[in-house]
Amino acid sequence: MSTVQETSYTELAELFVKEMLKAQENTTGNLYVGLSGGSTLPPLLKAISTTEDADKLSQVVFTFIDERLVPYHEDGSNFGAMKEDIDSCGLKVLPLPCEDSQAQGADYQKVLGGDKLPELAMLLLGFGDDGHIASLFPGSAELEKDCAPGDWLFRARASYAPEERWSWGMEALTNSKKTYCLYKGPADGAKAGRLNDALNDAECDTPLARFMKAAKSDVTNFRVS
Numbered sequence: 001m002s003t004v005q006e007t008s009y010t011e012l013a014e015l016f017v018k019e020m021l022k023a024q025e026n027t028t029g030n031l032y033v034g035l036s037g038g039s040t041l042p043p044l045l046k047a048i049s050t051t052e053d054a055d056k057l058s059q060v061v062f063t064f065i066d067e068r069l070v071p072y073h074e075d076g077s078n079f080g081a082m083k084e085d086i087d088s089c090g091l092k093v094l095p096l097p098c099e100d101s102q103a104q105g106a107d108y109q110k111v112l113g114g115d116k117l118p119e120l121a122m123l124l125l126g127f128g129d130d131g132h133i134a135s136l137f138p139g140s141a142e143l144e145k146d147c148a149p150g151d152w153l154f155r156a157r158a159s160y161a162p163e164e165r166w167s168w169g170m171e172a173l174t175n176s177k178k179t180y181c182l183y184k185g186p187a188d189g190a191k192a193g194r195l196n197d198a199l200n201d202a203e204c205d206t207p208l209a210r211f212m213k214a215a216k217s218d219v220t221n222f223r224v225s
Contacts, residue, residue, distance in 0.1 A: 002199040002212075004192070004221045012182070012224055013047035016122070017054050019178065023121050024059050032094070032112060034065045034168070034176065036126035036134070037078035040184055044124070044224070045085035060091050063112070065123070065173060066134040067096035068162035076162040096153075096166050105153050105166065113172075116149050123176040126183065131194050131206025135167035143207055147171035170207070174214040181208075182222040195221060 007015075023031050035041055048054050064078050072080040072095065079095040086093050094111065097104035112118040127133050135156040136143045142156040152172035156165040183191040198209035199221070212219060 002221065004195065004199075004223055006187075007222050007224055009043045009047040009224055010051075012044060012180070012222060013051045013054075016044070016048060016124075016180070017051045017057065019122065020057050020060050021053060023177075024057070027059070029059065030061045030092075031059045031121035032061050032063055032118070034120045034123040034125075034173075035062055035078070035082065036065060036124060037067075037081070038126050038128075040126040040182055040224070041124055042082055042085050043184075044182075045082060045089055049085070049088040049090070055090055057091055060121075061094050062086055062089075062091060063094040064096045065125075066156070066165055066167040067098055069098060069100055069164040069166070070162050072098055100155070100164065106150070109150055109153050113149060113152065117147060117152055117175050118168075118172055120176040121178070123173065123179040125173075125179055125181045125211070127181070127191070127194065127208045129190050129194065131198065131204075131208040133207045133211055134173065135165040136170060136207045138206055142167055143170065143210075145169055170210060170214065174211055174216055176215070177217050179215060179217070179219040180222060181212075181219055182224050184224050187223060192223065 067078050068076045070076045142154045145154055147169040152169045154167055154169055156167040157163050185191045197204040198212050
């Protein structure tokens with residue numbers, strides 16, 4: 001049975017900074033860190049901003065694994081909702097496009113992956129009550145799409161507003177070097193149950209479960225408070 005670690009946002013921020021400083025020792029390039037949307041990550045970003053040595057993360061660049069097609073300054077934008085918290089960390093950010101532009105999508109993919117699939121240094125992965133990750137929803141066409149170099153960012157659609165999205169494809173997400181899968185809420189709540197099913201039920205087929213089965217490197221699961 002896979003375990004879920006109990007932690008605080010302060011402790012998780014300290015672990016994140018430690019991991020990224022270690023990663024910086026082994027590369028001279030950018031270290032891209034993928035962020036999920038939603039309410040789970042902003043408290044972590046706030047905690048990172050006050051963590052010792054966070055100002056030394058000169059190679060870390062935050063980006064997003066999905067984005068809604070609304071201007072960054074409007075409600076619903078993942079980048080817009082977290083911009084202030086990212087700015088408080090003093091770290092760089094590469095937003096996903098917020099327009100329905102294939103050219104912008106292609107440019108973004110080139111920066112992240114070049115002629116290969118992207119390989120995030122870290123993926124901070126939240127998930128929805130239905131087990132969706134990024135904007136890959138149960139039963140969606142985007143969930144079934146194969147990723148290829150230069151073609152791993154897909155137009156997606158949600159059942160709730162803002163409906164129109166960009167989303168990383170599954171294989172691009174599972175190519176990350178390390179993943180922190182995290183949720184907040186009671187240990188016996190719906191999110192806990194969804195993660196437990198994804199980890200331990202062989203017949204579970206939510207996007208989260210598919211990710212857990214296909215991840216190419218370490219996934220550490222956290223309940224944060």
